[in-house]
Amino acid sequence: MHNVILIGMPGVGKSTLGVLLAKTLGMTFLDTDLVIQDQKKALLRELIAQHGIDGFLALEGTVCAGLQAENAVIATGGSVVYEPEAMAHLREIGTVVYLKLGYKALARRLGNLKNRGVVLRPGQTLRMLYEQRIPLYETYAHITVDCGGQDIEHTLDRVLRALEKAQPKKNASL
Numbered sequence: 001m002h003n004v005i006l007i008g009m010p011g012v013g014k015s016t017l018g019v020l021l022a023k024t025l026g027m028t029f030l031d032t033d034l035v036i037q038d039q040k041k042a043l044l045r046e047l048i049a050q051h052g053i054d055g056f057l058a059l060e061g062t063v064c065a066g067l068q069a070e071n072a073v074i075a076t077g078g079s080v081v082y083e084p085e086a087m088a089h090l091r092e093i094g095t096v097v098y099l100k101l102g103y104k105a106l107a108r109r110l111g112n113l114k115n116r117g118v119v120l121r122p123g124q125t126l127r128m129l130y131e132q133r134i135p136l137y138e139t140y141a142h143i144t145v146d147c148g149g150q151d152i153e154h155t156l157d158r159v160l161r162a163l164e165k166a167q168p169k170k171n172a173s174l
């Protein structure tokens with residue numbers, strides 16, 4: 001039943017790092033963005049265009065709140081933290097790891113936001129999105145790993161060490 005769930009801003013490396021982590025730990029890998037696409041038979045950007053931001057978030061929330069997984073590393077979409085039910089479920093089924101990256105590094109990493117389908121509301125800048133989401137990631141994380149200033153292999157090492165050390169605060173109330 002125990003899973004590792006990666007949360008964090010878009011482009012921080014949840015999907016890229018998640019696969020490597022799963023290989024290293026001998027776990028399976030799930031990407032909730034791909035689960036949504038598979039269940040709905042549409043691309044994320046098509047779903048956002050079709051249902052609007054709130055519709056997409058509701059859909060993402062429902063899929064993630066019902067996610068069944070065992071011994072899996074689960075990369076989530078950056079927007080899942082807007083959905084309390086989904087986050088309660090994810091915290092229940094595993095250890096939630098927040099991959100943290102400073103604003104400047106993230107902005108450099110992200111490039112074109114539109115191609116990623118980030119759920120930005122009209123007038124909302126990346127900086128505003130960052131400020132809004134950071135407290136949510138912090139609230140839901142069992143563990144936080146700083147991914148700044150290092151390549152992916154070093155980040156992988158950091159996550160592995162953090163997981164080894166962690167006593168998941170499974171019963172901690174939010």
Ligand SMILES: Nc1ncnc2c1ncn2[C@@H]1O[C@H](COP(=O)(O)OP(=O)(O)OP(=O)(O)O)[C@@H](O)[C@H]1O
Nearest residue numbers: 009010011012013014015016017077078150151152
């Ligand atoms: N040190 C690093 N760690 C992780 N990713 C890195 C690093 N340096 C560069 N990258 C690049 O940053 C990008 C991370 O994108 P990725 O799709 O894994 O992010 P994500 O967190 O899954 O985003 P989303 O929420 O949109 O799904 C990749 O293109 C990856 O190659």
Ligand SMILES: O=C(O)C1=C[C@@H](O)[C@@H](O)[C@H](O)C1
Nearest residue numbers: 010044077078079117118119
């Ligand atoms: O951070 C976000 O706003 C998103 C990230 C993607 O992974 C997708 O889940 C979706 O396109 C929204």
Ligand SMILES: [Mg+2]
Nearest residue numbers: 014015075076
């Ligand atoms: Mg991803």
